[in-house]
Amino acid sequence: MRECGSKGGILTTQGIAKHFGGLAALKDINLEIERGSITGIIGPNGSGKTTLFNVITGYLKATKGNVFYEEEKITGAKPYEIVNKGISRTFQVPQCCKLLTIRENIRLACLRTYSGETIEAKTREFAAIAKIDRHLEIEAKNVPIGFLRKTEIAMALATNPRLLLLDEPFSGLTDLECQEFSAIVKGLREKITLVVIDHKLKHLMPIVEKVHVLNEGRVFFTGSPEEVARNRDVQKIYIGGEIQ
Amino acid sequence: MGRNASLTIKGLEAGYGEVPVLMGIDIEIDENEMVAIVGPNGAGKSTLLRCISGLIERRRGEIWFLNRKIGQLSCDDIVKLGIIHCPEGGKVFPEMNVEDNLLIGGYLQRKSERKKQVDLVYHLFPRLRERRKQLAGTLSGGERQMVSLGLSLMSKPRLFMMDEPSLGLAPILKKAIFETIGRIKREQRMAILLVEQDAFVALELAERSYVLDNGKIAMEANSKALLEDVEFKRIYLGI
Numbered sequence: 387m388r389e390c391g392s393k394g395g396i397l398t399t400q401g402i403a404k405h406f407g408g409l410a411a412l413k414d415i416n417l418e419i420e421r422g423s424i425t426g427i428i429g430p431n432g433s434g435k436t437t438l439f440n441v442i443t444g445y446l447k448a449t450k451g452n453v454f455y456e457e458e459k460i461t462g463a464k465p466y467e468i469v470n471k472g473i474s475r476t477f478q479v480p481q482c483c484k485l486l487t488i489r490e491n492i493r494l495a496c497l498r499t500y501s502g503e504t505i506e507a508k509t510r511e512f513a514a515i516a517k518i519d520r521h522l523e524i525e526a527k528n529v530p531i532g533f534l535r536k537t538e539i540a541m542a543l544a545t546n547p548r549l550l551l552l553d554e555p556f557s558g559l560t561d562l563e564c565q566e567f568s569a570i571v572k573g574l575r576e577k578i579t580l581v582v583i584d585h586k587l588k589h590l591m592p593i594v595e596k597v598h599v600l601n602e603g604r605v606f607f608t609g610s611p612e613e614v615a616r617n618r619d620v621q622k623i624y625i626g627g628e629i630q
Numbered sequence: 631m632g633r634n635a636s637l638t639i640k641g642l643e644a645g646y647g648e649v650p651v652l653m654g655i656d657i658e659i660d661e662n663e664m665v666a667i668v669g670p671n672g673a674g675k676s677t678l679l680r681c682i683s684g685l686i687e688r689r690r691g692e693i694w695f696l697n698r699k700i701g702q703l704s705c706d707d708i709v710k711l712g713i714i715h716c717p718e719g720g721k722v723f724p725e726m727n728v729e730d731n732l733l734i735g736g737y738l739q740r741k742s743e744r745k746k747q748v749d750l751v752y753h754l755f756p757r758l759r760e761r762r763k764q765l766a767g768t769l770s771g772g773e774r775q776m777v778s779l780g781l782s783l784m785s786k787p788r789l790f791m792m793d794e795p796s797l798g799l800a801p802i803l804k805k806a807i808f809e810t811i812g813r814i815k816r817e818q819r820m821a822i823l824l825v826e827q828d829a830f831v832a833l834e835l836a837e838r839s840y841v842l843d844n845g846k847i848a849m850e851a852n853s854k855a856l857l858e859d860v861e862f863k864r865i866y867l868g869i
Contacts, residue, residue, distance in 0.1 A: 430800045432770035478798065479719070521672070528646040531718070531797075532671025557798045558718075560670050560827045562868035585800050626802030 395454075396421040396549055396579050397442070397473075402451035404437055404603075411437045413603040415451070419549070424571070424580045426590050426611070429600035430624055435583045436478055438600070439551050443475050444468045455549070469498075474547035478554045478583075480534035484527035488518060488537050491526055495541035508544065516540035517570060531558035539570065549579045556586040564589040587625070591615065599624065634661045635694070636789050636821035637682070637713075642691035644681045651677045653845040655691070659789070664815050664822040666836035666853065668829045668866065673842040675825045676718060679791050682823075683715035684708045695789065710738060712788030718797060720774035722781065724767025728758055731766050731777050735784030744784070751780035754810050772803035779807075783814070790814070791823040796831065804831075811835060829866060833857050841866065 395418040404412040412434045419425055427435050440446040442453055444465040452461045455471055463471075482491045493509045500508050513519040518536035521529060526537070535555055542550055555571070556564045564586060571593055574580060584590040591597070591611040599607040599620050607620050614620055621628060635658055642655040651674045659665045667675050680686045682693060684705040693701040695711055703711075723731050732751055736744040752759040755776040761769065766777050775795060782790060795811065796804045808831055815822055815835065826832035833839055833853040841849040841862065849862060856862050863869050 430770075431772045431798075431803060524649060525647070528649065530671040530676065554798060558671070558794065558827060560668070560829065560866065562866060563671060563827075565868045585798065585804075587801065624800055624802055626805050 394418075394420050396456060397581075398454040399438075399442070400452045400454070402438070402441055402453065403449045404434075404441055404446060405449045410603055412441065412448075415600075415603075415605060417598060417605065419579060419581055420596075421579055422575075423596065424575055424582065424594045426594035426597040427581060427583045427600060428585065428587065428590070428597060428614070428624065429606065433600040433606075434603045435600055436553055439475060439553055439581075439583065442468075443473060443551065469545050469547075472546070472548035473551070474542040474545045474549070475551040476535065476538040476542055476553055476555065478557070480531065480538050482526040482534050482537050482541070485525060487523050487525055488529065488533065489513070489522035491537055492518075492522075492540045492544060495544035499544060499546055512540040512543045515543060515570070515573070517566065532560075532563055535559070535567070536570075543574075547578055549581070550574065552580065552582045552584075554584050555582060556584045556589050561589075568593050587615075635659070636661045636663070636696065637823070638692075638694040639682070640692045640694075642678070642681060642693065643689040644677055644686060645689065646677075646686075650689075651845050652681065652688075655842075655845075655847060657840060657847070659821050659823060661788075661821055662819055663838065664824065664836045666824045666826060666829075666832040666839040667842055668826060668832055668839060669842035669848070670866070671827075672844075674845045675842055676793055678842070679715055679717075679793055679823070679825060682708075682791065683713060685715075709785065712786070713791065714782045714785055714787035714789070715791045716778055716782040716793060716795070718793040720771060720778045720797075722766040722769075722774050722777045725765060727763050727765055728769070728777055729762040731781050732758075732784055735781035738785050743786075747784045747786065751783055754783070754813060755780055772799050772807070775799060775803075775807060776810075779810075783818075787820050789821045789823065791825070793825045794827060795824075796826065796828055804828075808835065830857075 397419040399415050399417045402412055402415040429435055441448045444463050452459055492513055496505045496508045516536040516539040521533055597611055597614045598605055601623055607617055637659045639655055639657040642652055644652045669675055681688050688701055732748050736747050758776055795807055812835055824832055836853050839853045839856050840847050
């Protein structure tokens, strides 16, 4: 099992490709995520960002290539097996159970890890960390997207992850709400490794150390937030001018 | 002033189950005016649009459209009057191609009129002409949003309500979408009600804006004035 890269990496992808029929959504993705870091992934709509998350978390099977987590090959493992190994995620379109309340959704996620009286305490604890504890009794179908994003964070935390993948956590939030969310993410960072996909560069860039830019299924550019913001090619394909 | 009201809402209350969401809303939009509604998550922005388009029942209050009470009408009757609601998240018919999506949107129009509207949508979104035979479900997020807006335009709205048209779009596409919304505003005669979480963009486009907070109108002002308002900047933009 010495195929993977340096020891600093908690997650490594090697030559990942994913084809949907004739469409190559991912072509040869090689990434290493450092332990204890926050990494950003940006890129145009359709560049393969969510597909990459889906491959890493076992929702999609890679056409080619391998994923290593903590030096172990996890390519092809089922989503629940991957959660058991310590990788959790949130979704671009929140995947809460619509007919359950926010509390019941978080509780459901807690059932996997906790038992007995701890379930209720943990439900409350994660709701508080995600700052959704004031809206626990509303059915998920009746709450706005911003609340569902927080609910998903609480649900993801309930699985005790060491690596957390967030898919567009800032989408649908106002500037002030984005700032609150940034504080939540920074708080998590002390304990776990995070990878964040988002288009809201104003809010993403200040919280990440490194950014991978995807374009047409490939890693187009990798650098610090400053390097990415300065790069003319990134501005051209993705930002459409200078970053505001 | 010579104002011609398109939409007038008085004391509107609505909610889900026991949870009240809108608690006495008063809003007015003139014909050919663009109004933005901004506010935090949970303020009631989408609920307000759903209430106007008849998707959920109001509990109290009046909704007037072109001098006619519409609070009791069904969704389809409201659409026939010319109120079109483009929901959040680029909703399209994924198994149908782009052009068929547009044609569905024009089901109220005569055939010749439908053709004209399709051309108008292609004129506003040239990308869609290139993709006309592609299944909508296989489009990128930005293209789906274009189809969703185009589908809404097909029925020649007199009041066009857009819910978060920039949700999940890359910066470059977001610019493109808002440029087109600006064009729709300049070139088409209709009232526009824009719900958007990016307050900067929304307030730049709309003449007037309402800030919705906790089911109530917290502020109503000329957009320029609002962008300068210290209280607004602190509470809403976090600066």
